[in-house]
Amino acid sequence: MSSPSRQVGNAHASAMGRQREEGPHEKVKILLVDDNPDNLVSIEAALESLNEDLVSARSGTDALRYLLESDFAAILLDVKMPDMDGFETAELIRSRKRSQHTPILFLTAYRNEEHLFRGYDLGAVDFLFKPIVPEILRSKVAVFVELSRSVQRQRKQAEILAKAELKFRSLLEAAPDAMLITTAEGEIVLANTRSDDMFGYSRRELLGQSIRVLVPSWTLNSYHVGELTSVCKDGSTFPSEISSSPLQTEEGLLITSAIRDISERKHAEQRIAEQTQQLHEANRELRHLSSRIVAIRDEERRRLGRELHDSQGQYLAAIKMNLEMIETTDAALSTIQKSALAEAITLLERSMREIRVISHLLHPPLLDEIGLQAVVPWYLNSFSERSGIQIDLDMPADIAKLPDQVELAVFRVLQECLTNVHRHSGSKVAKVKILPEETSVTLEVFDRGRGMNGQNGSEPVMGVGITGMRERVRELGGHFEINSNAGGTVVRAVLPFADQLGKQTVKLQSDLV
């Protein structure tokens, strides 16, 4: 090196040893300024064991040059130097910002007061008198080295803290929620930008405020996600979701609260609720409609049945009487005419029977008078006759008269089931079970047909029949179910007839008629 400086202090082994104990040992720089090279050598020798970077300068000018380039933990400055003496150098050192606070130790041979005053005036921290005692020099410098190192450590820690804080802040800023950090009492100590937008306060206004100004029902126990009402600066409120979590810090317990505006979600929920309500209403109306259809159909059948029986039946009976009268009078009828008359009477009798059956199927008059006890066997017989399906009936012979509405429902469901057995099942046999209990009656219709699921397993399309049965049973507060597989179908209807319900259904019917 061509510079007048020399760097000493590569005490390798001891440096390594220290590293192991304290972690990396970063050397600090010590500037030695003396015009006498011998002095420099002896100072270096005295300080070598400190294992720091020693930079030697032979003049004030050199020293100032080094001070431009590096920071030093301490400067050892000889007072008596040619050209620029120690005091002048110190004055310049102090005038520079970078070295304004660097400790200066003056080395002097003169113990005079004027020297001391001037030195201290210039910010000297100490004086060392020549001849220099190495131990004293070393221990004084060691103090400055330690001081400088601890300043460095503090600076580093401050940097780390600043970085962490920056990271934390940018995290807070990036959050989609308003983030507030409060004391345990709820005083806001930190707020992100989103908080300003959400509540309409400036950040400065928020700091020091109680979080309860924003969320009146906030409590210390809000360590959970909950829905609370938030209040803006203008007094408007919005529903919010708050999740808080405790944060133990050196300054005590802090609480981080993330506040999310859930107005949108609430609106969506409200819309869904409204739509669900509308759906329910539409459903109710549909049900009402279909129960009206069932009732109207019942009434129509009853009317048609009566009409056929009372009016057409009477006309046909009258015609039959007239024809029989002609047949018995001695009118001169040809043989052809006589046989035509006999045939007409036979056809008329058949027609009357059929009209009677049809009218009774439309509405069995016996149902109102005697009840299921009479109607079910009659109906099953005529059905068996017409369809060729053999039906086994399981019903107590002394079955009591049930409320009209319930009996009609049992009869209509039975009718629909057997019609389905005939039309769709392909079964040649069926079983009907009517089981009256204290407050309900159960009807079961079994067949051994192909079942309701088509050959490819497809669901059957529910027709008017099944829908009507289901609706009729529901209207009476009962239970309806179908179990069907490839071995056959069972339809089961349970109809309650508690007094209360009996009255209710009677009322319903009277509503409709």
Ligand SMILES: Nc1ncnc2c1ncn2[C@@H]1O[C@H](COP(=O)(O)OP(=O)(O)O)[C@@H](O)[C@H]1O
């Ligand atoms: N006992 C049954 N056996 C087989 N399939 C049936 C039976 N009952 C009903 N189904 C099937 O269910 C469908 C719906 O019946 P339903 O609602 O009474 O209407 P519809 O009789 O007018 O077709 C029928 O078309 C048929 O495919």
Ligand SMILES: [Mg+2]
């Ligand atoms: Mg049907």
